[in-house]
Amino acid sequence: MRERKAFSVIYVEQEAMGRKETEGILSRFPDAEVIVCGDYHEVFNRRRQSFSKQHRAPALILAVHHGELIHQGSPVCQSFREDCFYYASSIMNCPYDCTYCWLKGMYESGDLVVFVNLEDLFQAVEDMLGEHPVYLCVSYDTDLLAMEPVTGYASAWSRFAKEHEDLLIEIRTKGYGHLPSSMAVSERTILAYTLSPARAAEQFEHRAPATNQRIENLLEAQKAGFPVRLCFDPVLVYPSWKEDYATLFQTLDQKINWESIRDISVGTFRLSSDYMQRMRRQDPTSALLAYPYVCTDGFYHLPDTIEHEVETYVTKLCRDRVKEEKIFLWREV
Amino acid sequence: MLYLFSALYQEAAPLIDTLKLKKTDTARGIDSFASEDGSVLLTLTGTGNYNAIAAVSALFAVREAKRDDQVIFYGSAALVRGSAFLYRVREIHDSATGRRAFPDLLLTLPLPDAAAITLPRVMRTRTMVRTFAAHEEIGESVPLLADMESYGVYEAAARHVGPDQITILRFTSDAGEKISGRQMQSVSEQYAPGALEVIREICSVGEDQKEVKLSDEDEALLSRFSGWIHASVSMNTELSRLVNYANLSAISWQPIAEEYLALPCRSRVQGKKILEEFRERILHA
Numbered sequence A: 001m002r003e004r005k006a007f008s009v010i011y012v013e014q015e016a017m018g019r020k021e022t023e024g025i026l027s028r029f030p031d032a033e034v035i036v037c038g039d040y041h042e043v044f045n046r047r048r049q050s051f052s053k054q055h056r057a058p059a060l061i062l063a064v065h066h067g068e069l070i071h072q073g074s075p076v077c078q079s080f081r082e083d084c085f086y087y088a089s090s091i092m093n094c095p096y097d098c099t100y101c102w103l104k105g106m107y108e109s110g111d112l113v114v115f116v117n118l119e120d121l122f123q124a125v126e127d128m129l130g131e132h133p134v135y136l137c138v139s140y141d142t143d144l145l146a147m148e149p150v151t152g153y154a155s156a157w158s159r160f161a162k163e164h165e166d167l168l169i170e171i172r173t174k175g176y177g178h179l180p181s182s183m184a185v186s187e188r189t190i191l192a193y194t195l196s197p198a199r200a201a202e203q204f205e206h207r208a209p210a211t212n213q214r215i216e217n218l219l220e221a222q223k224a225g226f227p228v229r230l231c232f233d234p235v236l237v238y239p240s241w242k243e244d245y246a247t248l249f250q251t252l253d254q255k256i257n258w259e260s261i262r263d264i265s266v267g268t269f270r271l272s273s274d275y276m277q278r279m280r281r282q283d284p285t286s287a288l289l290a291y292p293y294v295c296t297d298g299f300y301h302l303p304d305t306i307e308h309e310v311e312t313y314v315t316k317l318c319r320d321r322v323k324e325e326k327i328f329l330w331r332e333v
Numbered sequence B: 001m002l003y004l005f006s007a008l009y010q011e012a013a014p015l016i017d018t019l020k021l022k023k024t025d026t027a028r029g030i031d032s033f034a035s036e037d038g039s040v041l042l043t044l045t046g047t048g049n050y051n052a053i054a055a056v057s058a059l060f061a062v063r064e065a066k067r068d069d070q071v072i073f074y075g076s077a078a079l080v081r082g083s084a085f086l087y088r089v090r091e092i093h094d095s096a097t098g099r100r101a102f103p104d105l106l107l108t109l110p111l112p113d114a115a116a117i118t119l120p121r122v123m124r125t126r127t128m129v130r131t132f133a134a135h136e137e138i139g140e141s142v143p144l145l146a147d148m149e150s151y152g153v154y155e156a157a158a159r160h161v162g163p164d165q166i167t168i169l170r171f172t173s174d175a176g177e178k179i180s181g182r183q184m185q186s187v188s189e190q191y192a193p194g195a196l197e198v199i200r201e202i203c204s205v206g207e208d209q210k211e212v213k214l215s216d217e218d219e220a221l222l223s224r225f226s227g228w229i230h231a232s233v234s235m236n237t238e239l240s241r242l243v244n245y246a247n248l249s250a251i252s253w254q255p256i257a258e259e260y261l262a263l264p265c266r267s268r269v270q271g272k273k274i275l276e277e278f279r280e281r282i283l284h285a
Helices: A020-027 A049-057 A118-129 A153-163 A198-204 A211-224 A241-255 A272-283 A304-318 B008-018 B049-062 B125-133 B149-159 B181-205 B214-230 B233-248 B256-262 B268-283
Strands: A008-014 A034-037 A060-063 A070-072 A085-088 A114-116 A134-137 A165-172 A190-192 A228-232 A261-268 A268-273 A294-296 A299-301 A327-329 B001-004 B022-024 B031-034 B040-044 B070-081 B088-096 B113-118 B144-149 B164-172
Touching: A008 A020, A020 A060, A034 B088, A085 A118, A118 A134, A118 A153, A134 A241, A153 A165, A153 A190, A153 B144, A190 A211, A198 A211, A198 A241, A211 A228, A211 A241, A211 B008, A241 A304, A261 A304, A268 A272, A272 A299, B001 B008, B001 B049, B001 B181, B008 B031, B008 B040, B008 B125, B008 B181, B040 B049, B049 B149, B070 B149, B070 B181, B088 B149, B088 B181, B113 B149, B113 B164, B144 B164, B149 B164, B214 B233, B214 B256, B233 B268, B256 B268
Parallel strands: A008 A034, A008 A060, A060 A114, A085 A134, A134 A165, A165 A190, A190 A228, A228 A261, A261 A327, B001 B040, B001 B070, B070 B164, B088 B113, B113 B144
Antiparallel strands: A070 A085, A268 A299, A294 A299, B022 B031, B031 B040, B070 B144, B088 B164
16 A cells, blocks of 8 residues: 555546546546546535645646636735736646645645636636736746646647737746747746745755756746746745855856846745644644744734845845846835 | 444444454444554444434544544445445445535555445435436446445544545445345455455554644743743743744754843843844844
């Protein structure tokens, strides 16, 4: 007897059966146990699930997305001064396992949901583009590039963005193997790499590629012609954070051309109190979650003096390398 | 803690004998059998969904379920499609309500998985086949079982434990024909050893026990420090959180606390200032 492998169990909504994306995904897991359910909530929203146990080897749930498909961008997320800031979820949950990830507070389940009606999402975006330009973040609830071998959605989104002049999308990622050759290069697909110091990545970002790998990934993306964004968000605060971030920037100095970076996002830890309580219950041994954050208006964040210190320190590291207008703090000052 | 359930004594008898369980009192109206060390409790639910729900609920009304408990139902089912075997039930369809339940399948067991439909009453083969025909979403390659308790046991247990803590094991006893108690026990005896092996494996996986505990010395020091700063309830909460963080981050908070304890602290107002300093020193350690 042993623990199951990731995606060795696949739940499929009755409505999702027979669809092109469903068949494509199932064909990549010929040995998976396929179980039909009526509605993905029957599996994804069961009571008292163990996120950590499930997330070690998650099941996949293939479903059809109904209702509101595009959402207004959150005030705790950076809009990069783009008007019409939205986000869309074609996948819920992430294959990586970062200690601080808000998904652990938001979702009861450690399994991943893939919505197989991407064409409906595209239609919704087109309807919106009929009224105004759209800046759309498509990889908030997941790591779309990490899921590319399963879904091909990053490529689909990049092709869609290339075909629509008034659409700008961001695909945020912590890295992957190699940039998929099926990705369509254009100025309208921003690849945004979340970077953490090597020590922090090893300690807090389980299963995600090491920092060096992510740097290689972003260089590959730049070489291919994609605009690349660097995200130091959240800046992780732990005993040696200052030295480690300095080392990270020194490493970047040796590897990348700062001039060619599109922009940089800097953010400190912030998390809704409901999510925090759930995450602390799930993982009481996490130093990062046990940090004495302060709760203001329902959100946990660093104490003001520390927050200011962190923002000042990291933005200075950025300012020493790029122009001010390329640096975006998670909240507009 | 292992909570076993079976509908009938004849199904449970081999487990009771092998695990040397003795009759015990748990809750009124249900029959339970416990191991000597109290780590295993087997409860008879009686047949049918309503009895199953009542028995499971009655038990957990008097027993607080914990994160490392396992709930396992072991019992018979009628075989509608597939081979006679011991199965793990991966999906349960309630024929009365049309609802479904899905226990987590986190482990690869040396058992085949099957779908089960929980019926409201004993049905003969032809009626069962017609009932199953209505569940066309269950693939033709999936073994199908008919039982009368799985859905009730699952739903009642799910109010107390997670889907990763519930396993339904069903051995096939018949194909809808009548079966005597003696025959039932005989069939159960065939499958019980395999079931027990699986049960032991499930229980051995255990829970990700994540617990943070202070040593006795640290508890004592924390208590002294708390008293010394005249801590209020909220100050104590903050102090505990700081110490917890310091321990998890391998920051030595003890010398800092001892340093302060060597000085006077006359009031809570002064204590608050010291707590602020203590926090800054931990956060900048």
